[in-house]
Amino acid sequence: MFRRIAFVAIPCLALASCGPATVPEKQEEAKPIVYPAPPDDPRFIYERTIFSSADVQEAGSESELRMMLTGETATAEGLGKPYAVAVHQGKVYVSDTVDRLVKVFDFPARKYYKLGDDERNPLQKPLGIDVDEAGNLYAADASSKSVKVYDPKGKFLLAMGGPKFFDRLSSVTVTPDGSRVYVVDIGGVQSEQHRVRVFDGRSGEHLFDIGKRGGELGDFNLPRDVAIGKDGRLYVVDGGNFRVQVFDKDGKPIKSFGKVGKQLGQFARPKEIATDAEGNVYVVDAAFGNFQIFNPEGELLMYVGNRNERGGPGEYLLPSGIAVDEDGRIYFVDQWFRKVDIFRPYTLKPNDGYLGRAIFAPPSEKK
């Protein structure tokens, strides 16, 4: 019941408004969608999509019995306008700029809940989010111009920054040990404060800044997001200069790659960025409806996704956020279709990794 609602009703609402009104065809289960397509060796396989709370919750026998007796129908809470995604051991966090919350799809616990709706420290407009190894969540709250930190149970810990520090906050990235927090000030068109501000993760103290507005190596024009890659390098999406800039961990510029255009390896509307365990770099482009994967030196390896008004697996109109989890699974957000597509490394079994084990765990072992 729940899955039927998630996979049919919500996409229909979105589709009817955005293009020719067609009922999506029933998904064929037989043929897996792999990337890249044959004859090249497959690297990733489309696994599943998160549309709503129904995708993580189970209809237990108790609720099914209640529904049968009372006629109550199942309800699912979808995504308003998702922006970014972060994942920690099977727990998927999605920031939502319309519902002004971070929505948590906790697969190991089969629970859905929300962060940022407490009265004392509400999230007002969460954009970029990240998690550290301990499972603390860091949310860039654009309206309060601060980064808000929550422990793994969802308890508010502290806020960093504030209106004095940022013109327009867009994203946050934390080192795995939580010691350093990189916060992106996208600045805005009429600001000269386009930079990455670095904070101490424990105390919240401001340490130093990286970059200024400009077009030279190390400068930014509308920077969007940071990812930490090989050897602690920082990969910064420099949106208005249509490139990714590479810095060492202390902010010294090393190189950049990409330029404006529609060809492979170029950028038109680059958004969020992520890295995997090998240091490969994943860059979302809203114009292309895909993410491109580069090696640590910025050489293109492949791309995943294409523009399509249907919004099926691997089809996008307005992608924004991306995350790669501990097992190499990719989580990819689309704002138009209000979904998170998940891709699994081809060599990883469906029931392996944090997410796979959580989904395939027998009921007795569920947390």
Place this chain on the structure above:
Amino acid sequence: MPEAVKRKISAFTLIALAVVLGGVLLFALPEASYPGVRNTKHNLMLRNAPPGTEDEAICVFCHTPEDASAGAEPAWNRSNGSGPYATYDDIGRLGVGGSRAVGSSSVACMSCHDSTQALGVMAFGYDHPVGVPYRGEFPGHQPFLGSGISRIPNDLGAPRTTTGHFHPAMGGTVENRRVFWVPTSPGSGASRRRTDLPLYARESGAGVVPYIECTSCHDPHSENETFLRTTQIGGLCLTCHAN
């Protein structure tokens, strides 16, 4: 012909000419001037860019240039990875010149209006009615006229009453493609003026249907603060809405 009569004719001719020319100019020129985006928030150029570089680069933030180069060869996808990537329709003419645009010009707007560098915008029924079919009558829509019901699917897939609520749209053909607009004043005939509000054609089961997109009401190149196509109070809304 007496001199006085000649002078009268001459004066009359001049006045008539002035009226005609004035009228032509009034209708020929857009209501808003088009000085470019340089002085607007849609100028994403560096403020300290050297003079002269703006003209080349100011457009690329919305209109991605076609690069003739082959692009990178993806090491993991040598067999079928080829460019250019299909992008959204950033000029409002789907498929013109065989381009591979997918998605309306509204998607181009929302690619920046995502709450980061610019205010966030929601489509559908949330805060902006973009990506919805025009509710008024329009050329090619005659089978449904008189019924009082538009059978063009709306965002909930149900018919909706339109008669009397929306002004009729006009239509024409450019390069074998249907174009639609809503005239800003009645009696403008079948020719479109720059002040008229553009609608954007999409293929659907009902044929080619005009849609409302962001750029129906907004001109992203305009110098007016909200980028509206007209700042006349009520003028913009009442172009489409009859009441």
